[in-house]
Amino acid sequence: MTAPSxxxxxxxxxxxxxxxxxxxxxxxxxxxELAAEIEADFRRWxxxxxxxxxxxxxxIGVIELMPTSDGETYGFKYVNGHPSNxxxxxxxxxxxxxxxxxxxxxxxxxxxxxxLTALRTAATSALAAKWLAPKGATTMAMIGNGAQAExxxxxxxxxxxVTEVRLYDIDPAATAKCARNLAGRGxxxxxxxxxxxxILGAQIITTxxxxxxxxxxxxxxxxxxGVHINAVGGDCPxxxxxxxxxxxxxxxxxxxxxxxRIEGEIQQLTADxxxxxxxxxxxxxxxxxxxxxxxxxxDSVGFAIEDFSAxxxxxxxxRASGLFQDLDMIADPDDPRDLFGMILRAxxxxxx
Amino acid sequence: MTAPSxxxxxxxxxxxxxxxxxxxxxxxxxxxELAAEIEADFRRWxxxxxxxxxxxxxxIGVIELMPTSDGETYGFKYVNGHPSNxxxxxxxxxxxxxxxxxxxxxxxxxxxxxxLTALRTAATSALAAKWLAPKGATTMAMIGNGAQAExxxxxxxxxxxVTEVRLYDIDPAATAKCARNLAGRGxxxxxxxxxxxxILGAQIITTxxxxxxxxxxxxxxxxxxGVHINAVGGDCPxxxxxxxxxxxxxxxxxxxxxxxRIEGEIQQLTADxxxxxxxxxxxxxxxxxxxxxxxxxxDSVGFAIEDFSAxxxxxxxxRASGLFQDLDMIADPDDPRDLFGMILRAxxxxxx
Numbered sequence: 001m002t003a004p005s006x007x008x009x010x011x012x013x014x015x016x017x018x019x020x021x022x023x024x025x026x027x028x029x030x031x032x033e034l035a036a037e038i039e040a041d042f043r044r045w046x047x048x049x050x051x052x053x054x055x056x057x058x059x060i061g062v063i064e065l066m067p068t069s070d071g072e073t074y075g076f077k078y079v080n081g082h083p084s085n086x087x088x089x090x091x092x093x094x095x096x097x098x099x100x101x102x103x104x105x106x107x108x109x110x111x112x113x114x115x116l117t118a119l120r121t122a123a124t125s126a127l128a129a130k131w132l133a134p135k136g137a138t139t140m141a142m143i144g145n146g147a148q149a150e151x152x153x154x155x156x157x158x159x160x161x162v163t164e165v166r167l168y169d170i171d172p173a174a175t176a177k178c179a180r181n182l183a184g185r186g187x188x189x190x191x192x193x194x195x196x197x198x199i200l201g202a203q204i205i206t207t208x209x210x211x212x213x214x215x216x217x218x219x220x221x222x223x224x225x226g227v228h229i230n231a232v233g234g235d236c237p238x239x240x241x242x243x244x245x246x247x248x249x250x251x252x253x254x255x256x257x258x259x260x261r262i263e264g265e266i267q268q269l270t271a272d273x274x275x276x277x278x279x280x281x282x283x284x285x286x287x288x289x290x291x292x293x294x295x296x297x298x299d300s301v302g303f304a305i306e307d308f309s310a311x312x313x314x315x316x317x318x319r320a321s322g323l324f325q326d327l328d329m330i331a332d333p334d335d336p337r338d339l340f341g342m343i344l345r346a347x348x349x350x351x352x
Numbered sequence: 353m354t355a356p357s358x359x360x361x362x363x364x365x366x367x368x369x370x371x372x373x374x375x376x377x378x379x380x381x382x383x384x385e386l387a388a389e390i391e392a393d394f395r396r397w398x399x400x401x402x403x404x405x406x407x408x409x410x411x412i413g414v415i416e417l418m419p420t421s422d423g424e425t426y427g428f429k430y431v432n433g434h435p436s437n438x439x440x441x442x443x444x445x446x447x448x449x450x451x452x453x454x455x456x457x458x459x460x461x462x463x464x465x466x467x468l469t470a471l472r473t474a475a476t477s478a479l480a481a482k483w484l485a486p487k488g489a490t491t492m493a494m495i496g497n498g499a500q501a502e503x504x505x506x507x508x509x510x511x512x513x514v515t516e517v518r519l520y521d522i523d524p525a526a527t528a529k530c531a532r533n534l535a536g537r538g539x540x541x542x543x544x545x546x547x548x549x550x551i552l553g554a555q556i557i558t559t560x561x562x563x564x565x566x567x568x569x570x571x572x573x574x575x576x577x578g579v580h581i582n583a584v585g586g587d588c589p590x591x592x593x594x595x596x597x598x599x600x601x602x603x604x605x606x607x608x609x610x611x612x613r614i615e616g617e618i619q620q621l622t623a624d625x626x627x628x629x630x631x632x633x634x635x636x637x638x639x640x641x642x643x644x645x646x647x648x649x650x651d652s653v654g655f656a657i658e659d660f661s662a663x664x665x666x667x668x669x670x671r672a673s674g675l676f677q678d679l680d681m682i683a684d685p686d687d688p689r690d691l692f693g694m695i696l697r698a699x700x701x702x703x704x
Contacts, residue, residue, distance in 0.1 A: 004367060004368065007442060008367060012679065014679065014680040014681065015356060015360060015680050015684075016356065016680050018683075019698040020698070020702070022695055023695065023698065023699050023702065049408050051406065054406050054417065054419060056401050056420075056421045056426055056454075058421075058454050058455075060455065061454075061455075061457050063419075063421070063426050063452060063454070063457050065406065065417050065419055065428060067408060067415075067417055068408075069410075069415070071410065074408055074415050076417060076430070078450065078452075080452070080456070080457020080458070081457070082455075082456055082457045085457070085688065086688045086689065089686075090359060090688055091682070091683065091684060091685075091688050091691070092688065094457060094458060094459075094683065094684075096459070096681055098430065100415060100430075102408075102410050102413075102415070103410075103412065103413075103434075104413075104432070104434055104437055104440070105413050105414075105415050105434045105437070105446060106432070106442065106446060107430075107446075107448070112681055112683060114682060114683035114691070115683050115691065115695070118691055118692075145689075146689040147688065147689050147691040147692075148691075149692075150692035151691075151692060177689060177693065181690070181693050327366065328366040328367050328368050329367065329448055329464055330367065330446050330448075331367045331370075331443065331464060331466035332367075332442070332446075333443075335529070336437065336438045336441060336442055336443050337438065337529060338499070338529055338533070339443070339466070339500075339503075340470075340499070340501075340502035340503060340533050341529065341532075341533050342371070343371050343374055343375065343379075343467070344533060346368070346372070346375065347375050350375065
């Protein structure tokens with residue numbers, strides 16, 4: 001049939017093209033650039049249209065839509081969370097996302113976001129640590145060595161100057177996989193046999209486990225003063241990783257309180273427990289870490305603005321990289337009122 | 353690179369393939385089948401996960417996400433509404449949607465929905481009229497002859513037995529376009545010069561105009577007893593088509609009250625004004641039209657379950673029709689925990 005009009009075509013970034021883009025830019029450079037993009041958007045936080053994600057829960061998982069807009073560009077992400085998927089050989093978290101033009105409502109780009117979410121989550125974690133971790137932090141414990149682990153390690157290396165990561169997972173095969181993937185990348189990688197061993201000498205502790213349960217990956221006596229905790233895995237109702245007593249000793253920083261109070265570690269606390277919004281630390285509206293001895297906690301659940309920043313980053317690299325394909329996704333007849341006539345013309349062309 | 357795994361691929365129905373599917377099945381048969389699918393889902397209404405659509409408003413339009421789930425399948429639609437788009441040569445409403453498997457969160461199908469929305473809106477309108485219009489209704493007035501008009505006309509012919517449509521639009525070119533497209537399809541088509549002329553002898557009145565304003569397409573004295581009004585165009589805050597007095601004389605039927613009270617004609621009424629949910633008429637839980645002389649009003653705004661039904665209908669025809677392409681949309685490494693390793697293997701293949 002007649003080729004679709006330019007307005008009908010939406011650039012699509014496939015998984016294959018996202019991998020090529022990451023390799024083209026380089027993982028660490030991409031982490032630094034993503035963190036800069038996210039920080040720039042966090043600094044103009046009040047300008048965004050914000051809403052807690054729209055979740056559809058079932059017994060074994062959740063499907064969520066995460067929309068936001070800065071008034072010029074609209075973005076949303078579709079993302080699922082199914083901890084039992086791993087046993088079926090499937091990803092626990094898969095995602096895709098879309099950018100659209102607020103002025104017309106027309107889509108600007110569709111993109112895979114399973115890989116991009118891992119990148120933006122790691123970039124956000126490292127960005128938070130850049131603002132909150134104790135000065136001179138170079139060693140990070142990583143508890144949970146699954147799909148997110150290598151991204152976290154490389155983001156902390158690139159953005160925060162971490163030089164040593166100490167790995168622990170209840171499944172030694174996950175630790176071995178992570179250590180193998182990180183080999184030769186300029187990090188000292190230490191595989192540990194317990195969470196206690198992993199946190200030895202660490203100024204930063206990242207928890208990133210996937211089980212949906214009220215877990216206690218870290219108990220109170222494991223966490224000494226002057227550390228920064230990057231709690232990534234506790235991100236939906238009923239899924240936490242830290243003992244409540246750690247939270248009570250910590251200075252807590254979050255993305256968007258209405259969402260984090262439902263989904264984050266702080267679901268264990270009262271609804272009025274004081275927390276600081278990370279964007280306010282960046283703009284100077286709120287203090288960050290109070291003293292070198294404080295425990296800072298970034299209670300990360302992932303917010304729509306981070307996906308928006310990541311999608312905009314990818315979109316800005318599209319034309320130069322050429323790493324996309326056009327999808328015939330929008331019906332766009334010459335006369336916008338003649339949608340039906342478009343079908344009739346297609347019929348005539350098929351018959352010809 | 354190595355071909356993506358089967359789990360990575362999501363069938364995508366482009367605009368071109370949607371047009372081919374419509375032509376393959378036939379517009380009228382598709383309307384009848386869509387109406388049946390929608391009725392079947394309305395009859396199991398309480399089972400669905402329901403939420404008002406998630407809207408992001410700007411000065412000149414709105415972008416919405418409309419999710420729902422029946423516990424086995426999840427669906428959502430992205431749809432915009434930008435009345436000023438037409439002047440730019442763009443569609444007022446464009447849409448796409450997705451089905452996913454609730455058990456895994458993995459997408460099952462991505463589809464264009466600009467055309468599909470026009471089809472499902474018309475099928476829903478005709479379905480409502482099948483239950484609510486006076487017996488033996490054969491003539492329909494159509495006020496507003498834009499992108500939705502031909503779909504509405506053919507749905508009412510196929511589902512309700514309408515034999516004559518009387519067209520009126522403030523722009524005669526829209527009426528001419530509609531009359532031209534409907535020629536030779538077994539309908540008597542009468543082009544009229546006023547709304548008053550269009551409603552002469554009509555037992556059904558469809559209003560489907562696009563201006564975002566508190567319009568009065570129908571005034572009170574235009575509407576006599578014993579008619580059914582299918583009000584399609586009033587579908588967002590500040591956008592209505594009927595004079596309030598008509599509403600006060602009508603038996604009002606809606607899709608999902610929490611959404612219709614915000615978006616429909618009934619935004620002009622108090623929040624406790626009695627309305628009947630259409631699904632309850634179908635199951636017998638609530639009465640439909642009370643007498644032959646009553647005015648029935650279907651205050652249509654479009655609900656997520658109709659999109660769900662339409663997407664499931666298209667999905668059920670995919671394999672037989674072959675009218676789709678596979679998108680490499682889900683990162684699906686052999687070891688689900690080895691997302692990073694997938695990138696490393698891609699690098700090795702690119703270097704080879």
